[in-house]
Amino acid sequence: MAYRSYILVCGGTACESSKANAIYESLLNEVDGQGLSEEVQVIKTGCFGFCEQGPIVKILPEDSFYVQVTPSDAKELVEEHIVKGREVKRLLYDKEGSKKHAKVEDIKFYQKQFRIVLRNCGFIDPENVDEYIAREGYSALEKVLFEMSGDEVIQELRTAGLRGRGGAGFPTWMKWNFTKQVKDADQKYIVCNADEGDPGAYMDRSTLEGDPHSVLEAMTIAGKTVGANQGYIYIRAEYPLAIHRLEVAMAQARDYGLLGKNILDSGFDFDIEIRLGAGAFVCGEETALLASIEGERGMPVPRPPFPAVKGLWGKPTVINNVETWANIPVIIMKGGDWFSQIGTHDSSGTKVFALTGKIRNSGLVEVPMGTTLREIIYDIGGGIANDKKFKAVQTGGPSGGVITEEFLDTPIDFGSLQKLGSMMGSGGMIVMDEDDCIVDVTKFYLEFSVEESCGKCAPCRIGGRSLMNILDKITKGNGTIEDIEQMKEIGHAMKQASLCALGQTAPNPILSTVKHFEAEYLAHINDKTCPAGKCKSLITYNILPDLCIGCTACARKCPTAAITGERRQVHVIDQAACIKCGACFETCKFGAIEIR
Amino acid sequence: MAKMTLQELRKLRDSKKTEIQKRDLSGKETQIIVGMGTCGIAAGAKNVLDTFLTQLEIHNLNSVVVTQTGCMGLCYVEPTIEVIAPGMPSVIYGKVDAEVAKKIVEEHIIHKRMVSEHVFDRPSVDIIKDGGK
Numbered sequence: 001m002a003y004r005s006y007i008l009v010c011g012g013t014a015c016e017s018s019k020a021n022a023i024y025e026s027l028l029n030e031v032d033g034q035g036l037s038e039e040v041q042v043i044k045t046g047c048f049g050f051c052e053q054g055p056i057v058k059i060l061p062e063d064s065f066y067v068q069v070t071p072s073d074a075k076e077l078v079e080e081h082i083v084k085g086r087e088v089k090r091l092l093y094d095k096e097g098s099k100k101h102a103k104v105e106d107i108k109f110y111q112k113q114f115r116i117v118l119r120n121c122g123f124i125d126p127e128n129v130d131e132y133i134a135r136e137g138y139s140a141l142e143k144v145l146f147e148m149s150g151d152e153v154i155q156e157l158r159t160a161g162l163r164g165r166g167g168a169g170f171p172t173w174m175k176w177n178f179t180k181q182v183k184d185a186d187q188k189y190i191v192c193n194a195d196e197g198d199p200g201a202y203m204d205r206s207t208l209e210g211d212p213h214s215v216l217e218a219m220t221i222a223g224k225t226v227g228a229n230q231g232y233i234y235i236r237a238e239y240p241l242a243i244h245r246l247e248v249a250m251a252q253a254r255d256y257g258l259l260g261k262n263i264l265d266s267g268f269d270f271d272i273e274i275r276l277g278a279g280a281f282v283c284g285e286e287t288a289l290l291a292s293i294e295g296e297r298g299m300p301v302p303r304p305p306f307p308a309v310k311g312l313w314g315k316p317t318v319i320n321n322v323e324t325w326a327n328i329p330v331i332i333m334k335g336g337d338w339f340s341q342i343g344t345h346d347s348s349g350t351k352v353f354a355l356t357g358k359i360r361n362s363g364l365v366e367v368p369m370g371t372t373l374r375e376i377i378y379d380i381g382g383g384i385a386n387d388k389k390f391k392a393v394q395t396g397g398p399s400g401g402v403i404t405e406e407f408l409d410t411p412i413d414f415g416s417l418q419k420l421g422s423m424m425g426s427g428g429m430i431v432m433d434e435d436d437c438i439v440d441v442t443k444f445y446l447e448f449s450v451e452e453s454c455g456k457c458a459p460c461r462i463g464g465r466s467l468m469n470i471l472d473k474i475t476k477g478n479g480t481i482e483d484i485e486q487m488k489e490i491g492h493a494m495k496q497a498s499l500c501a502l503g504q505t506a507p508n509p510i511l512s513t514v515k516h517f518e519a520e521y522l523a524h525i526n527d528k529t530c531p532a533g534k535c536k537s538l539i540t541y542n543i544l545p546d547l548c549i550g551c552t553a554c555a556r557k558c559p560t561a562a563i564t565g566e567r568r569q570v571h572v573i574d575q576a577a578c579i580k581c582g583a584c585f586e587t588c589k590f591g592a593i594e595i596r
Numbered sequence: 597m598a599k600m601t602l603q604e605l606r607k608l609r610d611s612k613k614t615e616i617q618k619r620d621l622s623g624k625e626t627q628i629i630v631g632m633g634t635c636g637i638a639a640g641a642k643n644v645l646d647t648f649l650t651q652l653e654i655h656n657l658n659s660v661v662v663t664q665t666g667c668m669g670l671c672y673v674e675p676t677i678e679v680i681a682p683g684m685p686s687v688i689y690g691k692v693d694a695e696v697a698k699k700i701v702e703e704h705i706i707h708k709r710m711v712s713e714h715v716f717d718r719p720s721v722d723i724i725k726d727g728g729k
Binding site: 003004006008039060061062083084085086123124130131133134135136137138139142145146255256257258260262264265266 | 630645665
């Protein structure tokens with residue numbers, strides 16, 4: 001008997017953290033209680049990407065898109081939607097406040113997206129290999145095992161123009177080809193870099209959670225192409241759900257003979273093991289990652305030799321990141337020509353971004369290369385939250401830089417972002433509004449890089465620390481005009497002399513913000529003010545006597561009891577006791593607290 | 597499940613494909629909407645819905661989507677269903693039981709011929725679709 005309805009519950013980390021699991025259980029119970037388990041299938045699937053509105057439940061075939069669902073809504077969803085065929089209006093996604101958007105296709109968030117990497121995310125049950133297979137899964141592997149030669153596979157990747165999605169954008173076919181061409185190796189390896197570490201980035205994690213088989217299939221394809229029998233997935237231990245789904249997927253693939261000895265009776269052996277990382281940012285760098293797999297301390301080594309020739313345990317190793325892998329089966333299935341039509345000339349295909357920060361619809365988006373930042377932020381992201389003014393968007397995480405309003409119409413690809421002094425990076429995209437202090441944000445990123453520096457090379461270890469000290473000085477109001485020049489000098493030196501990409505790119509946030517927001521640095525240095533009101537040493541909170549009605553709300557919230565005043569009398573802040581936490585500012589309903 | 601050969605994998609994919617395609621709405625041109633109000637359900641609409649699903653599977657009709665809706669207002673001829681198919685006027689069939697449902701699939705959907713004795717109405721004007729004019 002076929003199912004008549006499907007209830008898809010988002011099982012991504014974001015939705016799981018807001019009780020998606022309990023929703024799933026309640027829906028199962030309700031469906032069961034109504035005696036409908038033969039007719040209605042409840043599926044836990046991967047991330048829908050629309051995390052702002054999670055947890056998300058989608059019901060098919062009506063394609064109703066329910067947002068912010070709670071476990072107690074399960075009963076109503078089943079009784080109304082499933083039994084009576086009436087949509088539960090109050091839970092449908094409603095963007096404008098006037099017209100209800102019931103269907104996914106009506107939601108603007110999805111209109112400009114093109115999903116290759118996330119093709120199965122939010123559609124299949126990632127813990128059921130049959131569903132992946134039903135969506136043409138493992139048909140690319142069939143082709144590679146039985147119809148294509150290794151050279152043909154590499155040629156297809158070359159035609160596709162796929163470039164590595166981990167940040168640097170190196171052509172994937174070249175990596176594979178280098179490894180393939182090594183003739184005298186007794187062993188070769190395939191590695192998946194799932195050590196996603198940029199603050200605010202969760203593209204790879206969601207891909208693994210939503211569609212683990214796409215990565216397993218791709219790695220097996222690479223194994224056959226370059227002649228490797230062993231693969232490793234290096235993933236941080238702090239991604240438990242992704243690890244679990246990978247383990248389930250690997251067990252199912254082995255069971256079906258899609259992984260392990262004699263795959264599909266072709267005579268080809270390939271297996272994959274998971275290696276857990278402890279969450280060091282530098283281990284996302286490929287040579288450090290390989291060292292970590294070997295059980296060594298995760299520190300980079302100079303390249304060349306590149307891992308493609310001399311990698312894991314000194315053997316030729318193809319290492320790609322999760323998103324790159326997820327593209328491979330589609331390229332083999334649909335052909336390199338198809339893929340190369342998508343995106344721009346220089347960068348084909350799509351890119352997944354984790355859109356976060358001061359944006360209305362934060363979430364996971366996949367767009368063709370060449371989409372402009374404005375389209376991503378305003379059309380997909382819905383613009384800045386709370387009607388604030390856009391300030392800048394940070395791309396590339398701690399290795400990238402900021403992009404300002406005037407460049408929002410630049411079509412994004414690997415080259416264009418680099419020209420703007422930022423980079424694609426792995427795809428983190430953090431939107432800032434007028435309330436964000438650019439110096440403060442820069443300090444945050446630099447702090448991250450300094451903490452994550454492995455300390456092996458001096459430019460990164462010492463340079464980063466020196467930059468940090470200068471930034472700290474500026475945010476405390478002790479900066480001098482020479483500091484800007486000195487930061488540039490240290491930054492350029494780090495770029496030139498650091499051993500790996502971590503140190504080479506760590507100064508990028510500074511160099512890019514100094515260029516685009518020099519006035520804001522100067523305000524901190526010359527005027528000793530923080531225009532956004534973020535740097536605590538440079539601001540004071542004051543009560544405006546004309547507006548204060550003496551409601552005592554701020555005084556009750558103040559954690560240090562710095563605010564005094566009688567009921568219905570103007571209150572006063574004792575500046576010596578004030579820790580500038582901003583609680584009074586948030587509490588006051590009359591706008592009587594001023595940041596100066 | 598034991599290890600598979602290429603043929604077994606292909607067979608598995610084909611058998612699962614039909615099932616999963618039901619979830620994908622793009623490219624579905626024909627729609628069967630079953631009225632599942634209290635009146636419809638009381639008159640046996642659920643059985644009709646099941647019949648449609650089974651029939652579509654038997655005839656391997658992947659471009660047809662079956663959805664349910666509330667009462668269509670023709671409670672005197674329940675169960676009612678609406679069929680929207682390309683090149684055919686949209687119609688509402690009434691007094692549909694399992695036999696009629698089979699006939700609708702074979703005649704209306706496959707052979708593009710109306711099952712006249714059960715046509716009860718044309719759908720009312722959708723004011724939302726026409727921009728509310």
